[in-house]
Amino acid sequence: MMSDKVYERDFSGEWEITASKSGGPGGQNVNKVNTKVTLRFDVLASQRLSEAEKALIVDKLANKINNNNILIITSEAGRSQLKNKEEAIGKFYDLLKRALKVKKKRKATKPSKSAVEKRLKAKQKQSEKKQHRQNKDF
Template structure:
């Protein structure tokens, strides 16, 4: 969720998304050689008018590995044999990335180890120490 509690989805930023298609790599026979099934989604994060400054900063920080130097988020899908399925797949990837980027991390509560756990740890350390002592040459 963003600062305004609105999820950033493909539907929200659709006017600013650019799709391009090309031929997929890998096996597939004649279908691969003649049909443009690979779909590339490009979204210019830095130039987006639909995002707030805060949202842009969060996206750039969290997804920096998928953003080019020019500030364009690039996602690719070529798993399926049809262009439509790949387009749906790349849209789902975009939605998932945006959801994860704005997800709040849960803070870990600090806990103390139980008395029995502490005793067990000290007991095992003493056993280890004794074992090492027995390895030494007698004086």
């Protein structure tokens, strides 16, 4: 499958990572240090992805891709820039893996004969119960 090898590919030359001030934990450190990390990845310009993979990613991750076909991932949960960078890269690979995963085709199934019989018997029993109520004279 396509998604099996995503973690083995090195996309480090194809993404751009920038840091900015974060709103996350860190106290006074937040006001001084750029700990928020934003990873930008140009999907269509990627050399590591096939055309079919690019189409799948653009389709499945449309809400995370802007009009210029750039996938944007941010991370500001950690107190350090390095931790946030590692988390953003992890998110990137997870998103790619989920986007490239091929869904299994659903196989149409029929209920078993015993299940059909059981359902019909239950319906008949309910019907008889209601018929019995109608025949009572008050």
